[in-house]
Amino acid sequence: MREAPRRHPPSIAEERRRLVGQIATVMEASAVVRDPNSRQLLLQELGHALGGALGYRELVVLRPQIVDLVTVCVDRPGGLRCLAECLELLEPGSTQTIALLLLADEWQAVELLADYDISWLRSLLSTLEATAELRRFVTEARATPAPPWCETAWHLFAHLASANSHGAVPPWLSLLDRIAPAVPQASLSRMNHLTAQLAKDWGMTDQVVASAPSPPSPTGTAYLVIQFEKYGGDDDTYIMSHWYQWASPVWQPIRGEDRHVPYGELEAAVDQVVNETERRWAKLAGAVTIEFVLPWQLINEPVDTWRKELDSPMPSPLTTEYPLVIRSLERLRASQWHRVWRSRWRGLADRVGERKLVHCAAQQHADVQLEAILKRETAVVALVLSETPTSDSVGERQLLVGLRSGVPAIVWHRGSSSTVDLCKTVSSMLGDHASGSEVTELPNRAAQLRQQAWSEDPKGLDQHIGHGFVLLFDDPDRQPVGAVHADGDRRKVPA
Incomplete structure (x- = not known):
């Protein structure tokens, strides 16, 4: 069979005429464009966006005027996108606005691949x-x-x-x-x-x-990271930031909008963010972990007791659905601690054999003595505090030592569980001959412990160890600092 003659690529001029015609038809149907006063406002906004006078002719007949305007935008880099965004400002979500945004993208593709x-x-x-x-x-x-x-x-x-x-x-x-x-x-x-x-x-x-694409691999973990930070000198208000990323081997989270939230409304604000993220991921399937980045003032806040769907008749604890850990805002900000933190984390890649993974701090061990022990026992990846790190307590000093010694997992209990029981629980989570992969499973095992607590002791009457179990778990390779904002801007969290 004779091969059909190869069709030459349409010229950029042909594609330009086609798209200009389609865009003009879309804009003709816009209520903003048809109204003279609204059209003037659109032109004013477009002039600001493009940085100067548009340089097009005012014509009596509407369609030729639109064609002339579109032609001006096509000739300016990013002009069509600016036109679409200005129309979106005045006519958000309209059929015409959406069609114009799609056509602006299409013009960029046509220009990029003009030779094909x-x-x-x-x-x-x-x-x-x-x-x-x-x-x-x-x-x-x-x-x-x-x-x-x-x-x-x-x-x-x-x-x-x-x-x-x-x-x-x-x-x-x-x-x-x-x-x-x-x-x-x-x-x-x-x-x-x-x-x-x-x-x-x-x-x-x-x-x-x-x-080249390979067979689908098992779904990984998606993350929602929620950070609180004191707002200036206001003792009652926090800046709440959040980042989210669906399962991916490359950590490049998207940053959501910051909110200023009074202390008493933190749980409700988290509920809003969780629901927004779930709606964003409604068509996906997989596991999600929630991480709270907490400043020193909130490090013992009972975030594991917070609930979702607060407006419903039956709110449910976040921990019944998500693995949940806390992280230290101070460690993320203290770059002078990051070398030892990364070094200890990198050691997870090796089989640890008989080496000691968990260190249970004695009541009298704090400050320099505990730091010297952790510096000597470099295989330790989990530190169990002897008490809750309340203000000016031994537990608070032990927590500080663990953070600056680079220990990625730090555990304590907010209730009456003994340190011995807590140490046995953490050691059983890791096993006798754990490897790095088992250490990174700690958030999931903590989630199982909490879920067991809610199923066996829903009111906390028997004080199941899963109630009040706190896991601070920090992966130095997944830091929200310098994440990409959802609008495309790169912003760093305030120093």
Whole structure:
């Protein structure tokens, strides 16, 4: 059979005319654009966004005026995106706004791949659903969730193509690899050919081959990290920050919006964040761990007793559903402690054999004596305090020594359980010949202990050791400091 003649890529001018026409049609239907006063406000906002006069003609007939405006935006880098965002400001969530945001992404993809025929790719990917797996990949690639209006694989592809690439392989190119298993057999050869050609032209052949999709691996752990920090000199108000990341081997969490919360409303604010995160992850399946980063003033706050769905008739403890640990804000901020912290954490990679993993602090051991013991016993990864670290107590000094000695797991009990019982419990969690993988399972084993407590002693009358069990567990490779904000800005938590 004679091969069909190869179609030449449509010129950038043809694609430009097509998209300008589609954008003009969308804007014609906008109530903001049709109203002269609202249109003037849109133009004013657009001028501010683009940094100066727009330089287009005022015409009597609406459509030619829109075409002229769109043409001006197309000719300015990022102009269409600015136009879409300004319309979103005045007409949030409208059909026209969403359509314009999608077309702005599509124009970026067309410009990026102007030397290739991607019209068939657009048609093909528009028939494929934006699955949860693809959306998760986009979230990890851009460090922000894919917009809800990205409903097809083409929308996700254009969304990635509209962003600057910082990694070795452009994420839109990696996305094509991940889409391939869902492509109909009749189109798969053409798809693979295009992917190979793009990889070759971008000088990424080796990297793309190395990152080719493999069978799905077991779902890892997702994290919600919630941090409290005193707000200035106000003794009653805290800055509550949070980060979230679905299961990924690369720690690059997304930062949510900060809130100023009075002390008495901390539990309710956490409930709001947990519910927001659960709605964000509604289409995903897997385990979630909650971590509270606490300042010294709140280090003994009973966050493990806090509940979710407070507005419901039957709120439930967070610990019945999530592994829950606390972390130290002071250790995260004290960079002079990080070398020994990382060194002790790196030791988890080795089989520890008969070496001592758990150190149970004696009542009289605090300050320099305890620090000397921990410096000598470098295999220790869990420290059990002799008492609750209340203000000016021996337990508080032991906690400080454990933090600056780099011990990743520090345990205490807020109730009446004896140190002996607590040490036996922690040692049984780790086993006699534990390895690093078993140490990192401590949050899950603490969760099982608490769940057992709630099932056997729901009112705490028998004081099951799981009630009041506190686990401070710090992984130096997963720090929220310097995380990427959900709006794309990099911000560091205040020093």
